[in-house]
Amino acid sequence: MTSMIDTPEGQTMEPAATPGKPKKQGLGLGRYILIRFLLIFPTIFILVTMVFFLMRITGDPITAALAGRLPPDALAERIAAAGYDRPIIVQYFEYLGNLIRGDFGTTLSDNTPVTQVLVNYGSATLELAIFALIVAFLIGIPFGMISAYKRDRLPDAFLRVFAILCYATPIFFAGLLLKLVFSVWLGWLPVAGRTNYTAELEGLRAPTGLYLLDALRAGNGTIIVDVLEHAALPAIALGLLTAGVFLRLVRTNVIGTLGAQYVEAGRSRGVSEYRLVTKHAYKPALIPIITVMGLQMALLMGGAVLTETTFEWKGLGFKLAEYLTARDFVAVQGIVMLLAVIVALTNFIVDIIAALIDPRVRY
């Protein structure tokens, strides 16, 4: 460890800082939050504009969804009724106006407002993402610390290969293996779905859609176990992906902080090795992890689409794949936009948390 002692402190915080840009001092937290908040809008605006025009290059959504199933004149009638025959720029501004009023469009295949799809299926995706994040933390952080402490020795080699395997395994392949082993061969866990007690859970007064929460409220032990059993495999499949990222991040940063002078000072004062790693070295290494959490959200959202398809987990991703197959591009555009907004908001919140913890971020 001693050879690393002269590593400048700032280097370990690399991900939080902005490379290649001059650092401005003396910007208050309030101003930082404001600027960061305002920056959400151009991000969302750019994405909306890009996705809108990209999707329209291919033609109008009605032709894509219904061509061949309707006679040409009926098709033209539908197109005119929906206003897709007007100049694209008019449609664009109308679309923007609708978005501001919270109208993401109406799906073509089952004629539901996209916001309704979000309400119906969003909670399932949220629940999956929370479970996956829990799995990722439980695996990534302790193993990352072990890997850093046992650096360049056998456990480290093992864990690093494990981390890369987590990243290298596509979610649907991890899902397939988990299903094969735990559902088909061992018969321990269900193959797909969210619960066998849908009726009981949906029948609750004001259901939250988060089945675990609903099951807890119902106070029925069998349902709680059932919900957890259904969630286990999808959560692991999706969580492992993020766990690998966390593991590597914790490892790199703890290695950086383990070499810091204050850790050496702690060791000389007789602080236990365990405490040195879990308290002294780990805490400052957390900041870059929090920053990266924001980006992980994007990965989780993309991963959720694959996980939900693999396990027939009826969330936004599952619906997105369904709409894709049905060539319902209004729905696809709506859901993609919603997910983008969620990611942008999460990034904002994560950046604020990072700034609250570490003043150096608020340059």
Next chain:
Amino acid sequence: MSNNQNKSAMWKRLPIISHYRKAVGLQKGMLVIGLFLSGLFVLTAAFAPLIAPFGYAQSADEEGRFGAQEAPNAEHIWGTTVGGYDVFSRVVWGTQTALMVIVAAVVLSIFAGVILGLLSGYIGGWLDKVIVVIADAIYAFPALLLAIVMAIVISGGQSSMFGGIMAAAISITVVFIPQYFRVIRAETIRLKAEPFVESAKVVGASNVRIMARHIFRNATRTLPLIFTLNASEAILTLAGLGFLGFGIEPTAAAEWGYDLNRAMADATSGIWWTGVFPGLAIVLTVLGLTLVGESMNDLNDPRIRGRKRAGKNGKSRESTEAASAPAVHGTGMEITNE
């Protein structure tokens, strides 16, 4: 900016070779395994017609149709799929598709990303600000969703072999451009202030010449690293698209993601061979490429690099270099308020 300042031969300073010479112990092992798996992947792709016993869309031979979902046996060593295709042959042919997509995607994104990064970093001003905001927006967007949108735009869904490969490649390109762009831009901004750029200006070199000769040559240091990391990501994105039914049709080319999609239903009834083999192909290929990329990343970073042979490969020189190297993994969303 080469890694060896002593006048060693040109080939010793090439990216992977210089990394290999620098690696010790465990890191060397990881690099070697990575290089082996990547080499195996490329060789399989190159010699696919010789290795595969059947075509990727072949479901019958002289003796009649292949059985559907046959367990691995003498004729079909990895069994057959529900559509009666030979699993082994499709996995082997799949390397070709994957390699073509990687090459097309990475070449396209390096090209676009480098040009944008050079322009943005060198010219600066509002052009820089606009491109940075757009690149950040794309960077924060879920990559797979963006690739889906692009796949819809390009092919409206499924398509022929060439169309499908290009669609997948371009979809992946759009996701990657911001990464190359960021790295090159950061390097350009740093290099712009170097004395040799100033002297080139004094001599009267045009902006294009300065960008192409003086800055570009020096800014490419980190490209091999991103290249390997992106190559593995390209495979995963391609497989993800294929899994969701937005890849290449099975009769047009063999694609692992599509095969896994079909294998999902098989798995529930205990038929493992249709999914496990294409899945393993993806994992091993990505693992190989990632190991190479990771090793290079670690070897570039003195905080992580193995600590042996102090004094032989002077450390102080390296650490100044790494301080300016962008952290490829774990760069947070950046705030662009200046």
